[in-house]
Amino acid sequence: MIVTTTPEVDGHKVVKNLGVIGAECAFGMNILKDLFASVRDVTGGRSGAIQSTLRDAREASLADLKKEANQKGANAVIGVNLDYSEFSGGGKSMLFVAVTGTAVLIEPTES
Structure with missing residues (x-):
């Protein structure tokens, strides 16, 4: 399955548009990740724990997108857009x- 952010795939032509599809993934941040992120806010630098969670969420969302495309009979997904958000409150954080x-x-x- 070809997945690309571009509106076309080099060397290929779109023969059928099967519609817009989407997938979402929410990952909870545990207390340790929140604590390490807070320390990074003060000391600066990259947070490996947060980056790992973002990577996992992205990979899970793209896997779900491919699954939906496959169910529609597609062999590619074009014009892919990823949006990241954080939800927090009540002492809990979620990456979306x-x-x-x-x-x-x-x-x-x-050719």
């Missing part, structure tokens, strides 16, 4: 990733 794109059937163009 939403991904959308257009499920399509593509075929190689003749």
Whole structure:
């Protein structure tokens, strides 16, 4: 399954547009990750724990997007957009990733 942020795939043409699809993923941040992120706010630098959670959320969302595209009979998803958000309150934090794109059937163009 080809997944791209571009509106087309080099060397291929879209033969059928199967519609907009999307997937979402929410990951909870545990107390240790929140604590380490707070320390990074003060000391500066990168938070490996937060980066790992963001990567996991992105990968899970893209896997779900591919699954939905496959169910529609697509062999590619074009125009993919990823949005990241954080929800927090009541002492809890959640990272949220939403991904959308257009499920399509593509075929190689003749050279």
